[in-house]
Amino acid sequence: GENVEQHPSTLSVQEGDSAVIKCTYSDSASNYFPWYKQELGKRPQLIIDIRSNVGEKKDQRIAVTLNKTAKHFSLHITETQPEDSAVYFCAASYASGGSYIPTFGRGTSLIVHP
Amino acid sequence: DGGITQSPKYLFRKEGQNVTLSCEQNLNHDAMYWYRQDPGQGLRLIYYSQIVNDFQKGDIAEGYSVSREKKESFPLTVTSAQKNPTAFYLCASSIKQGDYGYTFGSGTRLTVV
Numbered sequence: 001g002e003n004v005e006q007h008p009s010t011l012s013v014q015e016g017d018s019a020v021i022k023c024t025y026s027d028s029a030s031n032y033f034p035w036y037k038q039e040l041g042k043r044p045q046l047i048i049d050i051r052s053n054v055g056e057k058k059d060q061r062i063a064v065t066l067n068k069t070a071k072h073f074s075l076h077i078t079e080t081q082p083e084d085s086a087v088y089f090c091a092a093s094y095a096s097g098g099s100y101i102p103t104f105g106r107g108t109s110l111i112v113h114p
Numbered sequence: 115d116g117g118i119t120q121s122p123k124y125l126f127r128k129e130g131q132n133v134t135l136s137c138e139q140n141l142n143h144d145a146m147y148w149y150r151q152d153p154g155q156g157l158r159l160i161y162y163s164q165i166v167n168d169f170q171k172g173d174i175a176e177g178y179s180v181s182r183e184k185k186e187s188f189p190l191t192v193t194s195a196q197k198n199p200t201a202f203y204l205c206a207s208s209i210k211q212g213d214y215g216y217t218f219g220s221g222t223r224l225t226v227v
Contacts, residue, residue, distance in 0.1 A: 001173075009154070034215050043204065044157075046215040089156060101172075102147070102216070106156035 002027040002094045006105025014113050019080050021108045023090035024072040032093040033066060033073045038107075039086045047088075048075070080112045117141040120205050120219035126227050127192070127199065135190045135222045137205035143217070144210050146188035150174060151202040151221075160203075163188055164210070192224060200226050 003026040013019050023033075034049035050057045050064045050073065057064050061080075066073040077084055090105040118139040127133045137146065148160040159172030163182040177196025182188055188207075192199045202223050206216040 006156075032214075036216075036218075043218040043220045044216075045218070049215055101162075102159070104149075104157040106154065 002030060002092055002101065002103040004090060004092050004103045004105045006090050006108060008108060009106065010109045010111070012111045012113065013080055015080060015082060017080055019077045019084070019110055019112075021075045021088055021090070021110070022072060023074070023092075023105050024070075025092040025094075025103075026071065027092070027094040028068075028071065030092040030094040033064070034091050034093075035064060035075050036089045036091070037086045038089065044089060077110075080110075082112050082114050085110055085112045118205060118207055118217050118219040120203075120222050122222060123220070125222055125224045127224060128227060130194045132191055132193050133224065135192070135203055135205075135224070137188045137190065137219055138186055139188075139207045139217070139219075140186060141207055141217060142185070143207035144185070145208045145214075146182070147206045147208075147216070148172075148178070148180065148188070148190045149204045149206065151204055157204065160190065199224055 006023045031052040036044035037047045038044040048062050048064050050066050061078045063076040087107045087109050089107045091102050093102045121136045145164050147162040149157040158174050160178050161180040163169035166185050169180050169182050179191045202221050204221050205219040208214040208216045
């Protein structure tokens with residue numbers, strides 16, 4: 001099955017700095033890579049996603065890049081703000097017997113200091 | 115509240131008891147999922163269902179059971195066979211399985227007492 005590794009597990013930055021979270025995956029058949037943000041005590045929410053036919057996608061201060069050859073994808077947050085503090089999860093969706101199985105990374109706790 | 119409702123928010127279980135966690139969605143999504151979230155472990159897949167009356171085991175299905183009698187509902191039963199059931203349980207749904215994002219419920223925190 002798929003294996004998703006996510007790094008770092010904790011990331012501490014100053015407000016205004018950039019933050020980068022990296023994930024690697026093992027199954028070259030994976031073709032969908034979403035990112036979720038989970039604030040303390042709340043449900044995970046989809047913030048951005050990328051499909052395997054695209055190398056980069058941006059949405060305001062958030063961007064995701066995908067390198068299919070190296071099997072890794074990254075989340076980039078620019079001009080970080082205290083409200084960006086949360087746990088971020090990456091995921092990879094791969095096919096198994098005709099079904100697509102989502103596998104999540106272990107999460108990165110991002111702390112943005114004012 | 116986001117179209118997917120989990121209940122109860124908190125649940126306490128005695129040793130040896132089965133408990134059922136409810137998950138209902140009004141998003142007309144075909145696929146539904148159950149995840150378990152433990153500190154430092156991320157989200158681990160318990161069961162998933164693509165269509166009514168069909169479901170598949172995930173990575174950690176032992177000690178759990180599910181049913182999918184209606185498109186809107188995907189209840190999870192934590193049986194007495196689950197040796198370490200204390201965790202935060204998240205239900206999710208998506209339009210179809212595959213390259214679609216998930217909508218999560220607000221979760222149920224289960225504690226064994």
